[in-house]
Amino acid sequence: MSAFPHAHYLKGAHEPSQFYPDVGAEVCFGGRSNSGKSSAINAITQRAGLARTSKTPGQTQLVNFFELEPGRRLVDLPGYGFAKVPRPLQDHWKKLLEAYFRDRTTLKALFLIVDVRRGLGDQDLQMIEFARSCGRGVHILLTKADKLTRNQGASALAAVRRQLGDSATAQLLSAPAKTGVDEARKALRAFLREKNPTGDTPPPG
Ligand SMILES: Nc1nc2c(ncn2[C@@H]2O[C@H](COP(=O)(O)OP(=O)(O)OP(=O)(O)O)[C@@H](O)[C@H]2O)c(=O)[nH]1
Numbered sequence: 001m002s003a004f005p006h007a008h009y010l011k012g013a014h015e016p017s018q019f020y021p022d023v024g025a026e027v028c029f030g031g032r033s034n035s036g037k038s039s040a041i042n043a044i045t046q047r048a049g050l051a052r053t054s055k056t057p058g059q060t061q062l063v064n065f066f067e068l069e070p071g072r073r074l075v076d077l078p079g080y081g082f083a084k085v086p087r088p089l090q091d092h093w094k095k096l097l098e099a100y101f102r103d104r105t106t107l108k109a110l111f112l113i114v115d116v117r118r119g120l121g122d123q124d125l126q127m128i129e130f131a132r133s134c135g136r137g138v139h140i141l142l143t144k145a146d147k148l149t150r151n152q153g154a155s156a157l158a159a160v161r162r163q164l165g166d167s168a169t170a171q172l173l174s175a176p177a178k179t180g181v182d183e184a185r186k187a188l189r190a191f192l193r194e195k196n197p198t199g200d201t202p203p204p205g
């Protein structure tokens with residue numbers, strides 16, 4: 001049984017004007033190209049094929065909105081760090097992501113997807129810093145944990161936690177082995193339940 005049996009794709013946006021209406025609550029999935037964002041989304045929702053995965057980096061080219069439950073969304077962001085994406089498009093994505101993080105009132109948190117074998121790169125650190133400066137929560141999913149031994153995974157996680165301090169939480173994840181999937185789903189649900197200061201339910205009276 002899927003954790004989100006009614007999850008479905010809403011739309012992709014190439015411009016802020018195409019963003020899905022900003023009501024309810026959402027969590028976005030960002031990170032380097034090919035780090036496993038789309039696979040993580042499918043594993044966490046238990047919906048194979050919900051987000052499109054690929055061996056070719058740079059596959060997710062739009063800000064893709066998915067509805068998990070009424071008023072609760074998950075957003076798959078284009079990945080960064082893929083050199084073959086033409087410069088003008090990279091600049092366009094950067095502006096698009098900045099606008100999204102700055103202005104999106106329903107955005108509760110960034111789930112930052114990092115290949116556990118690579119660790120945090122400069123762009124990951126910039127993304128964490130930027131999300132925090134916009135008042136968003138940050139949870140790191142160290143993916144592809146199945147590529148490391150249990151000990152190697154544990155020490156990679158400890159290193160990332162030391163590096164992050166209180167600025168973010170972190171965990172290991174493997175999409176094919178399903179390790180860490182329950183923990184990630186719990187974190188996702190916790191962020192989506194957070195009270196929205198701008199309110200999706202109007203105050204009484
Ligand atoms: N072994 C292993 N492979 C994984 C895992 N997660 C993703 N992959 C593989 O990594 C590749 C990229 O996965 P995607 O989920 O498409 O990555 P993405 O971050 O969405 O990529 P872009 O949308 O192109 O930026 C695919 O070949 C996946 O099968 C994992 O946990 N373990």
Ligand SMILES: [Mg+2]
Pocket residue numbers: 037038039052053059060076
């Ligand atoms: Mg993707």
